[in-house]
Amino acid sequence: MTGGHDLRYRSRLLAYSELTETDRTAIDALLDQRQRIVAPRRDVVAEGEVPRFVHFVLDGWGCRYRQLPDGRRQMLSLLLPGDLFDPHLQVVGRTDHAIGTITTMTVAEVVPEQLSALSHGSHGIAQALWWNDHVAMGTHREWIASLGLRTARERIALLFCEVYFRLRLVGRCTARTCEFPLTQADLAEATGLTPVHVNRMVQDLRRDGLIAWSGRTLTILDLDRLCEMAIFTPAYLHLDRAVAAG
Template sequence: MLAFSELTDADRRAIDALLDQRQRVIAPRRDVVAEGEVPRFAHFVLEGWGCHYRQLSDGRRLMLSLLLPGDLFDPHPQAVVRTDHAVGTITAMTVAEVAPDALDALGREHRAIARALWWNSHVVMGTQREWIASLGLRSARERIALLFCEVYFRLRTIGRCTGATCEFPLTQADLAEATGLTPVHVNRMVQELRRDGLIEWGGRTLTILDLDRLCAVASFTPAYLHLDRAVPVG
Protein backbone atom coordinates (compact mmCIF):
# COMPACT_ATOMS: atom_id res chain seq x y z
CA MET A 1 0.00 0.00 0.00
CA LEU A 2 2.78 2.44 0.85
CA ALA A 3 4.00 2.30 -2.74
CA PHE A 4 1.00 4.22 -4.04
CA SER A 5 1.51 7.61 -2.42
CA GLU A 6 4.29 9.81 -1.16
CA LEU A 7 3.93 9.67 2.62
CA THR A 8 5.44 12.07 5.13
CA ASP A 9 7.22 10.92 8.27
CA ALA A 10 4.09 11.81 10.21
CA ASP A 11 1.99 9.65 7.90
CA ARG A 12 4.33 6.70 8.38
CA ARG A 13 4.36 7.09 12.15
CA ALA A 14 0.57 7.12 12.17
CA ILE A 15 0.45 3.93 10.09
CA ASP A 16 3.07 2.20 12.26
CA ALA A 17 1.15 3.10 15.42
CA LEU A 18 -2.04 1.63 14.00
CA LEU A 19 -0.39 -1.57 12.76
CA ASP A 20 1.40 -2.18 16.05
CA GLN A 21 -1.82 -2.40 18.03
CA ARG A 22 -2.97 -5.88 17.01
CA GLN A 23 -0.89 -8.42 15.11
CA ARG A 24 -1.34 -12.10 14.43
CA VAL A 25 0.93 -14.82 13.04
CA ILE A 26 -0.76 -17.55 10.99
CA ALA A 27 0.91 -20.82 10.03
CA PRO A 28 1.32 -21.83 6.37
CA ARG A 29 -1.69 -23.28 4.54
CA ARG A 30 -4.24 -21.95 7.01
CA ASP A 31 -7.18 -19.59 6.61
CA VAL A 32 -6.82 -16.00 7.75
CA VAL A 33 -10.47 -15.35 6.93
CA ALA A 34 -12.75 -18.31 6.18
CA GLU A 35 -15.52 -18.21 3.60
CA GLY A 36 -18.80 -17.29 5.31
CA GLU A 37 -17.04 -15.68 8.25
CA VAL A 38 -18.41 -12.46 9.74
CA PRO A 39 -15.60 -9.97 8.99
CA ARG A 40 -14.32 -7.75 11.77
CA PHE A 41 -11.01 -6.28 10.64
CA ALA A 42 -9.13 -4.83 7.73
CA HIS A 43 -5.85 -6.74 7.33
CA PHE A 44 -2.37 -5.57 6.41
CA VAL A 45 0.17 -8.20 5.36
CA LEU A 46 3.35 -7.41 7.29
CA GLU A 47 5.26 -10.51 6.23
CA GLY A 48 4.59 -13.66 4.23
CA TRP A 49 2.53 -14.70 1.22
CA GLY A 50 -1.14 -15.59 0.92
CA CYS A 51 -4.06 -15.54 -1.46
CA HIS A 52 -7.74 -14.91 -1.95
CA TYR A 53 -9.37 -18.13 -3.08
CA ARG A 54 -12.69 -19.83 -3.79
CA GLN A 55 -13.25 -23.52 -3.09
CA LEU A 56 -16.13 -25.69 -4.25
CA SER A 57 -17.78 -28.38 -2.12
CA ASP A 58 -15.89 -31.14 -3.96
CA GLY A 59 -12.52 -29.59 -3.04
CA ARG A 60 -11.68 -27.88 -6.33
CA ARG A 61 -10.00 -24.56 -5.62
CA LEU A 62 -9.05 -21.47 -7.60
CA MET A 63 -6.84 -18.64 -6.44
CA LEU A 64 -8.36 -15.23 -7.11
CA SER A 65 -5.27 -13.14 -6.37
CA LEU A 66 -1.97 -13.27 -4.52
CA LEU A 67 -1.20 -11.38 -1.32
CA LEU A 68 2.37 -10.17 -0.84
CA PRO A 69 4.09 -8.21 1.95
CA GLY A 70 2.67 -4.71 2.23
CA ASP A 71 -0.74 -5.61 0.81
CA LEU A 72 -4.02 -4.60 2.40
CA PHE A 73 -7.07 -6.83 2.13
CA ASP A 74 -10.67 -6.56 3.31
CA PRO A 75 -10.37 -2.77 3.75
CA HIS A 76 -14.14 -2.35 4.32
CA PRO A 77 -15.29 -5.35 6.39
CA GLN A 78 -18.30 -3.40 7.66
CA ALA A 79 -19.75 -3.40 4.14
CA VAL A 80 -20.59 -7.13 4.09
CA VAL A 81 -22.43 -9.45 6.45
CA ARG A 82 -20.39 -12.55 5.57
CA THR A 83 -17.40 -13.13 3.34
CA ASP A 84 -18.04 -14.74 -0.05
CA HIS A 85 -14.54 -16.22 -0.41
CA ALA A 86 -11.61 -17.17 1.79
CA VAL A 87 -8.19 -15.69 2.43
CA GLY A 88 -5.47 -18.22 3.15
CA THR A 89 -1.76 -18.27 3.83
CA ILE A 90 0.82 -19.82 1.53
CA THR A 91 3.80 -19.25 3.79
CA ALA A 92 3.68 -18.26 7.44
CA MET A 93 2.09 -14.83 7.49
CA THR A 94 2.09 -11.95 9.94
CA VAL A 95 -0.93 -9.67 9.63
CA ALA A 96 -2.01 -6.52 11.41
CA GLU A 97 -5.72 -6.51 12.21
CA VAL A 98 -7.17 -3.00 12.08
CA ALA A 99 -10.65 -1.95 13.17
CA PRO A 100 -12.49 -0.36 10.22
CA ASP A 101 -13.36 2.77 12.20
CA ALA A 102 -9.68 3.30 13.01
CA LEU A 103 -8.71 2.87 9.35
CA ASP A 104 -11.40 5.31 8.24
CA ALA A 105 -10.21 7.85 10.80
CA LEU A 106 -6.63 7.47 9.60
CA GLY A 107 -7.68 8.25 6.06
CA ARG A 108 -9.63 11.32 7.15
CA GLU A 109 -6.71 12.70 9.13
CA HIS A 110 -3.99 11.98 6.54
CA ARG A 111 -4.82 12.79 2.92
CA ALA A 112 -1.79 10.95 1.53
CA ILE A 113 -2.83 7.80 3.36
CA ALA A 114 -6.35 8.15 1.97
CA ARG A 115 -4.85 8.34 -1.54
CA ALA A 116 -2.71 5.27 -0.86
CA LEU A 117 -5.77 3.32 0.33
CA TRP A 118 -7.70 4.35 -2.77
CA TRP A 119 -4.89 3.33 -5.12
CA ASN A 120 -4.49 0.03 -3.30
CA SER A 121 -8.14 -0.78 -4.04
CA HIS A 122 -7.69 0.34 -7.65
CA VAL A 123 -4.72 -2.01 -8.14
CA VAL A 124 -6.57 -4.92 -6.52
CA MET A 125 -9.47 -4.51 -8.94
CA GLY A 126 -7.11 -4.12 -11.91
CA THR A 127 -5.24 -7.28 -10.97
CA GLN A 128 -8.42 -9.30 -10.65
CA ARG A 129 -9.55 -8.09 -14.09
CA GLU A 130 -6.21 -9.18 -15.57
CA TRP A 131 -6.48 -12.63 -14.00
CA ILE A 132 -9.99 -13.01 -15.44
CA ALA A 133 -8.67 -11.97 -18.85
CA SER A 134 -5.90 -14.56 -18.53
CA LEU A 135 -8.36 -17.38 -17.89
CA GLY A 136 -10.38 -16.41 -20.95
CA LEU A 137 -7.71 -15.26 -23.38
CA ARG A 138 -4.20 -16.49 -22.57
CA SER A 139 -2.71 -19.88 -23.31
CA ALA A 140 -1.26 -21.99 -20.51
CA ARG A 141 2.28 -20.80 -21.30
CA GLU A 142 1.12 -17.18 -21.33
CA ARG A 143 -0.71 -17.52 -18.00
CA ILE A 144 2.38 -18.89 -16.25
CA ALA A 145 4.60 -16.22 -17.78
CA LEU A 146 2.17 -13.51 -16.68
CA LEU A 147 2.21 -14.70 -13.08
CA PHE A 148 6.01 -14.69 -13.01
CA CYS A 149 6.07 -11.16 -14.45
CA GLU A 150 3.42 -9.85 -12.08
CA VAL A 151 5.11 -11.18 -8.96
CA TYR A 152 8.49 -9.87 -10.04
CA PHE A 153 7.19 -6.36 -10.74
CA ARG A 154 5.17 -6.23 -7.53
CA LEU A 155 8.11 -7.34 -5.40
CA ARG A 156 10.49 -4.99 -7.19
CA THR A 157 8.14 -2.10 -6.40
CA ILE A 158 8.53 -2.72 -2.66
CA GLY A 159 12.27 -3.36 -2.80
CA ARG A 160 12.19 -7.12 -2.35
CA CYS A 161 14.17 -8.12 -5.44
CA THR A 162 17.91 -8.56 -5.77
CA GLY A 163 18.63 -7.75 -9.39
CA ALA A 164 16.58 -10.15 -11.48
CA THR A 165 15.92 -12.50 -8.54
CA CYS A 166 13.01 -12.51 -6.11
CA GLU A 167 11.49 -14.82 -3.56
CA PHE A 168 8.93 -17.23 -4.98
CA PRO A 169 7.63 -19.77 -2.45
CA LEU A 170 4.77 -21.06 -4.60
CA THR A 171 4.59 -24.70 -5.59
CA GLN A 172 3.52 -26.00 -8.98
CA ALA A 173 0.20 -26.93 -7.36
CA ASP A 174 -0.17 -23.29 -6.31
CA LEU A 175 0.55 -22.16 -9.86
CA ALA A 176 -2.13 -24.58 -11.07
CA GLU A 177 -4.69 -23.04 -8.70
CA ALA A 178 -3.68 -19.53 -9.77
CA THR A 179 -3.94 -20.23 -13.50
CA GLY A 180 -6.79 -22.74 -13.80
CA LEU A 181 -4.45 -25.47 -15.06
CA THR A 182 -3.47 -28.92 -13.85
CA PRO A 183 -0.14 -29.40 -12.03
CA VAL A 184 1.04 -31.62 -14.89
CA HIS A 185 0.30 -28.89 -17.44
CA VAL A 186 2.02 -26.30 -15.23
CA ASN A 187 5.11 -28.48 -15.05
CA ARG A 188 5.30 -28.72 -18.84
CA MET A 189 4.96 -24.96 -19.27
CA VAL A 190 7.57 -24.19 -16.61
CA GLN A 191 10.00 -26.59 -18.27
CA GLU A 192 9.41 -24.83 -21.61
CA LEU A 193 10.16 -21.43 -20.09
CA ARG A 194 13.34 -22.86 -18.56
CA ARG A 195 14.47 -24.43 -21.84
CA ASP A 196 13.84 -21.15 -23.63
CA GLY A 197 16.22 -19.38 -21.24
CA LEU A 198 13.55 -17.15 -19.72
CA ILE A 199 13.55 -18.18 -16.06
CA GLU A 200 15.30 -20.12 -13.34
CA TRP A 201 13.06 -21.30 -10.50
CA GLY A 202 14.07 -23.42 -7.54
CA GLY A 203 14.73 -23.27 -3.82
CA ARG A 204 11.91 -20.74 -3.29
CA THR A 205 13.53 -18.17 -5.57
CA LEU A 206 12.74 -17.01 -9.09
CA THR A 207 15.26 -15.43 -11.47
CA ILE A 208 14.05 -13.72 -14.62
CA LEU A 209 16.75 -14.34 -17.22
CA ASP A 210 15.18 -12.25 -19.99
CA LEU A 211 12.51 -9.89 -18.71
CA ASP A 212 11.64 -8.36 -22.07
CA ARG A 213 11.10 -11.75 -23.71
CA LEU A 214 9.10 -13.07 -20.75
CA CYS A 215 6.85 -10.00 -20.84
CA ALA A 216 6.38 -10.53 -24.57
CA VAL A 217 5.42 -14.19 -24.06
CA ALA A 218 2.85 -13.16 -21.45
CA SER A 219 1.55 -10.14 -23.37
CA PHE A 220 2.28 -8.45 -20.06
CA THR A 221 2.02 -4.75 -19.51
CA PRO A 222 2.33 -3.37 -15.99
CA ALA A 223 -0.48 -0.86 -16.65
CA TYR A 224 -2.94 -2.80 -14.46
CA LEU A 225 -0.48 -2.57 -11.53
CA HIS A 226 -0.38 1.23 -11.87
CA LEU A 227 3.33 1.36 -11.16
CA ASP A 228 3.47 4.86 -12.60
CA ARG A 229 2.13 5.91 -9.19
CA ALA A 230 5.05 4.26 -7.45
CA VAL A 231 8.40 3.55 -9.11
CA PRO A 232 9.67 3.54 -12.72
CA VAL A 233 9.06 0.21 -14.46
CA GLY A 234 12.04 0.36 -16.78
Protein backbone atom coordinates (compact mmCIF):
# COMPACT_ATOMS: atom_id res chain seq x y z
CA MET A 1 0.00 0.00 0.00
CA THR A 2 0.99 3.64 0.13
CA GLY A 3 1.71 4.25 3.79
CA GLY A 4 4.78 6.20 4.88
CA HIS A 5 4.50 8.86 2.17
CA ASP A 6 5.52 6.49 -0.62
CA LEU A 7 7.38 8.33 -3.40
CA ARG A 8 5.12 6.58 -5.95
CA TYR A 9 2.58 9.33 -5.35
CA ARG A 10 4.94 12.20 -4.62
CA SER A 11 2.80 14.22 -6.99
CA ARG A 12 2.22 17.86 -7.73
CA LEU A 13 0.01 17.75 -4.66
CA LEU A 14 3.12 17.16 -2.56
CA ALA A 15 5.70 18.84 -4.76
CA TYR A 16 4.17 22.31 -4.99
CA SER A 17 3.34 23.08 -1.37
CA GLU A 18 4.96 22.80 2.03
CA LEU A 19 2.63 20.26 3.60
CA THR A 20 2.67 19.55 7.32
CA GLU A 21 3.08 16.08 8.74
CA THR A 22 -0.62 16.20 9.60
CA ASP A 23 -1.43 17.00 5.94
CA ARG A 24 0.69 14.11 4.71
CA THR A 25 -0.82 11.66 7.17
CA ALA A 26 -4.31 12.73 6.10
CA ILE A 27 -3.41 12.24 2.42
CA ASP A 28 -1.93 8.81 3.19
CA ALA A 29 -5.16 7.77 4.90
CA LEU A 30 -7.26 9.05 2.02
CA LEU A 31 -5.25 7.20 -0.64
CA ASP A 32 -5.28 3.95 1.30
CA GLN A 33 -9.08 3.78 1.49
CA ARG A 34 -9.83 2.58 -2.03
CA GLN A 35 -7.41 1.48 -4.75
CA ARG A 36 -7.93 -0.12 -8.13
CA ILE A 37 -5.65 -1.79 -10.67
CA VAL A 38 -6.60 -1.14 -14.29
CA ALA A 39 -5.20 -3.25 -17.14
CA PRO A 40 -3.30 -1.64 -20.05
CA ARG A 41 -5.29 0.02 -22.83
CA ARG A 42 -8.49 0.27 -20.81
CA ASP A 43 -10.55 3.27 -19.74
CA VAL A 44 -10.32 4.48 -16.17
CA VAL A 45 -13.08 6.98 -16.93
CA ALA A 46 -15.05 6.71 -20.18
CA GLU A 47 -16.14 9.73 -22.20
CA GLY A 48 -19.66 10.74 -21.18
CA GLU A 49 -19.43 8.96 -17.85
CA VAL A 50 -20.69 10.57 -14.66
CA PRO A 51 -17.46 10.69 -12.62
CA ARG A 52 -17.54 9.47 -9.05
CA PHE A 53 -13.96 9.72 -7.83
CA VAL A 54 -10.88 11.90 -7.89
CA HIS A 55 -8.03 9.66 -9.08
CA PHE A 56 -4.43 9.63 -7.89
CA VAL A 57 -2.00 7.70 -10.09
CA LEU A 58 0.03 5.55 -7.71
CA ASP A 59 1.81 3.66 -10.47
CA GLY A 60 1.63 3.26 -14.24
CA TRP A 61 0.98 5.55 -17.20
CA GLY A 62 -2.21 6.82 -18.77
CA CYS A 63 -3.59 9.65 -20.84
CA ARG A 64 -6.49 11.92 -21.51
CA TYR A 65 -7.86 11.44 -25.02
CA ARG A 66 -10.68 12.18 -27.45
CA GLN A 67 -11.80 9.68 -30.04
CA LEU A 68 -14.00 10.36 -33.04
CA PRO A 69 -16.69 7.92 -34.22
CA ASP A 70 -14.46 6.78 -37.10
CA GLY A 71 -11.75 5.70 -34.65
CA ARG A 72 -9.33 8.60 -35.01
CA ARG A 73 -7.86 9.43 -31.62
CA GLN A 74 -6.00 12.43 -30.21
CA MET A 75 -4.07 12.17 -26.98
CA LEU A 76 -4.63 15.34 -24.93
CA SER A 77 -2.09 14.86 -22.13
CA LEU A 78 -0.10 12.19 -20.35
CA LEU A 79 -0.85 10.97 -16.84
CA LEU A 80 2.29 9.80 -15.07
CA PRO A 81 3.04 8.25 -11.69
CA GLY A 82 2.28 10.79 -8.99
CA ASP A 83 -0.37 12.68 -10.95
CA LEU A 84 -3.91 13.31 -9.80
CA PHE A 85 -6.73 14.28 -12.09
CA ASP A 86 -10.09 15.97 -11.90
CA PRO A 87 -10.00 17.08 -8.25
CA HIS A 88 -13.11 19.27 -8.63
CA LEU A 89 -15.71 16.78 -9.79
CA GLN A 90 -18.51 18.60 -8.00
CA VAL A 91 -18.78 20.94 -10.99
CA VAL A 92 -18.70 18.17 -13.64
CA GLY A 93 -21.87 16.57 -14.97
CA ARG A 94 -20.45 14.14 -17.52
CA THR A 95 -16.90 13.86 -18.78
CA ASP A 96 -16.15 15.39 -22.19
CA HIS A 97 -13.13 13.14 -22.80
CA ALA A 98 -11.82 9.76 -21.66
CA ILE A 99 -9.03 8.76 -19.31
CA GLY A 100 -7.26 5.64 -20.54
CA THR A 101 -4.36 3.54 -19.35
CA ILE A 102 -1.21 2.96 -21.36
CA THR A 103 0.37 0.48 -18.97
CA THR A 104 -1.15 -1.32 -16.02
CA MET A 105 -2.14 1.49 -13.70
CA THR A 106 -2.79 1.53 -9.98
CA VAL A 107 -5.05 4.39 -8.94
CA ALA A 108 -6.41 5.56 -5.63
CA GLU A 109 -10.08 6.51 -5.91
CA VAL A 110 -10.99 9.37 -3.58
CA VAL A 111 -14.50 10.61 -2.85
CA PRO A 112 -14.51 14.28 -3.98
CA GLU A 113 -16.19 15.52 -0.81
CA GLN A 114 -13.43 14.00 1.30
CA LEU A 115 -10.71 15.75 -0.68
CA SER A 116 -12.68 18.99 -0.57
CA ALA A 117 -12.99 18.71 3.21
CA LEU A 118 -9.22 18.22 3.48
CA SER A 119 -8.52 21.27 1.36
CA HIS A 120 -10.91 23.42 3.38
CA GLY A 121 -9.11 22.37 6.55
CA SER A 122 -5.57 22.91 5.25
CA HIS A 123 -4.13 25.92 3.46
CA GLY A 124 -1.21 23.78 2.23
CA ILE A 125 -3.46 21.17 0.60
CA ALA A 126 -5.70 23.86 -0.92
CA GLN A 127 -2.62 25.59 -2.37
CA ALA A 128 -1.27 22.30 -3.73
CA LEU A 129 -4.59 21.56 -5.47
CA TRP A 130 -4.60 25.02 -7.02
CA TRP A 131 -1.08 24.55 -8.37
CA ASN A 132 -1.96 21.09 -9.66
CA ASP A 133 -4.77 22.61 -11.74
CA HIS A 134 -2.54 25.49 -12.88
CA VAL A 135 0.19 23.15 -14.13
CA ALA A 136 -2.33 20.84 -15.82
CA MET A 137 -3.85 23.78 -17.71
CA GLY A 138 -0.39 25.08 -18.61
CA THR A 139 0.52 21.68 -20.02
CA HIS A 140 -2.64 21.61 -22.14
CA ARG A 141 -1.80 25.07 -23.51
CA GLU A 142 1.75 23.98 -24.37
CA TRP A 143 0.49 20.91 -26.25
CA ILE A 144 -1.93 23.08 -28.23
CA ALA A 145 0.87 25.51 -29.07
CA SER A 146 3.09 22.60 -30.05
CA LEU A 147 0.51 21.24 -32.50
CA GLY A 148 0.12 24.66 -34.08
CA LEU A 149 3.67 25.97 -34.06
CA ARG A 150 6.33 23.29 -33.67
CA THR A 151 7.75 21.10 -36.40
CA ALA A 152 7.41 17.34 -36.16
CA ARG A 153 10.94 17.00 -34.82
CA GLU A 154 10.33 19.72 -32.24
CA ARG A 155 7.08 18.12 -31.06
CA ILE A 156 8.75 14.77 -30.42
CA ALA A 157 11.67 16.43 -28.64
CA LEU A 158 9.28 18.45 -26.46
CA LEU A 159 7.46 15.30 -25.35
CA PHE A 160 10.73 13.64 -24.35
CA CYS A 161 11.77 16.74 -22.39
CA GLU A 162 8.43 17.09 -20.63
CA VAL A 163 8.27 13.46 -19.56
CA TYR A 164 11.84 13.55 -18.26
CA PHE A 165 11.29 16.68 -16.16
CA ARG A 166 7.95 15.50 -14.81
CA LEU A 167 9.34 12.12 -13.78
CA ARG A 168 12.42 13.70 -12.27
CA LEU A 169 10.18 15.87 -10.09
CA VAL A 170 8.60 12.79 -8.51
CA GLY A 171 11.84 10.84 -8.11
CA ARG A 172 11.35 8.47 -11.05
CA CYS A 173 14.62 9.15 -12.92
CA THR A 174 18.08 7.68 -12.48
CA ALA A 175 20.56 10.26 -13.76
CA ARG A 176 19.25 11.05 -17.28
CA THR A 177 17.33 7.77 -17.66
CA CYS A 178 13.62 7.23 -17.06
CA GLU A 179 10.87 4.78 -17.94
CA PHE A 180 9.16 5.45 -21.26
CA PRO A 181 6.58 2.78 -22.12
CA LEU A 182 4.95 4.68 -25.00
CA THR A 183 4.88 3.18 -28.46
CA GLN A 184 5.51 5.13 -31.64
CA ALA A 185 1.75 4.93 -32.26
CA ASP A 186 1.23 6.61 -28.87
CA LEU A 187 3.67 9.35 -29.84
CA ALA A 188 1.76 9.82 -33.07
CA GLU A 189 -1.51 10.30 -31.18
CA ALA A 190 0.14 12.79 -28.82
CA THR A 191 1.82 14.87 -31.51
CA GLY A 192 -0.68 14.80 -34.38
CA LEU A 193 1.72 12.90 -36.65
CA THR A 194 1.64 9.53 -38.39
CA PRO A 195 3.58 6.60 -36.88
CA VAL A 196 5.82 6.59 -39.96
CA HIS A 197 6.68 10.26 -39.46
CA VAL A 198 7.29 9.67 -35.75
CA ASN A 199 9.70 6.86 -36.60
CA ARG A 200 11.70 9.15 -38.89
CA MET A 201 11.92 11.89 -36.25
CA VAL A 202 12.97 9.46 -33.51
CA GLN A 203 15.69 8.04 -35.76
CA ASP A 204 16.92 11.59 -36.41
CA LEU A 205 17.15 12.29 -32.67
CA ARG A 206 19.06 9.05 -32.17
CA ARG A 207 21.49 9.78 -35.01
CA ASP A 208 22.12 13.25 -33.59
CA GLY A 209 23.14 11.72 -30.26
CA LEU A 210 20.30 13.32 -28.30
CA ILE A 211 18.43 10.26 -27.01
CA ALA A 212 18.66 6.51 -26.58
CA TRP A 213 15.25 4.84 -26.50
CA SER A 214 15.02 1.08 -26.27
CA GLY A 215 12.05 -0.91 -25.08
CA ARG A 216 10.54 0.92 -22.13
CA THR A 217 13.59 3.01 -21.24
CA LEU A 218 14.56 6.51 -22.39
CA THR A 219 17.97 8.07 -21.80
CA ILE A 220 18.57 11.74 -22.55
CA LEU A 221 22.12 11.87 -23.90
CA ASP A 222 22.32 15.65 -24.36
CA LEU A 223 19.65 17.44 -22.32
CA ASP A 224 20.68 20.97 -23.23
CA ARG A 225 20.61 20.31 -26.96
CA LEU A 226 17.34 18.39 -26.74
CA CYS A 227 15.69 21.25 -24.83
CA GLU A 228 17.04 23.74 -27.35
CA MET A 229 15.72 21.70 -30.27
CA ALA A 230 12.30 21.35 -28.60
CA ILE A 231 12.18 25.07 -27.77
CA PHE A 232 11.42 23.72 -24.32
CA THR A 233 11.02 26.27 -21.58
CA PRO A 234 9.86 24.52 -18.42
CA ALA A 235 7.89 27.56 -17.22
CA TYR A 236 4.60 25.79 -17.96
CA LEU A 237 5.56 23.02 -15.53
CA HIS A 238 6.33 25.61 -12.83
CA LEU A 239 9.32 23.64 -11.61
CA ASP A 240 10.55 26.72 -9.75
CA ARG A 241 7.62 26.18 -7.39
CA ALA A 242 8.65 22.63 -6.56
CA VAL A 243 9.49 21.81 -3.00
CA ALA A 244 12.72 19.85 -2.76
CA ALA A 245 12.14 16.19 -2.09
CA GLY A 246 13.05 15.13 1.39
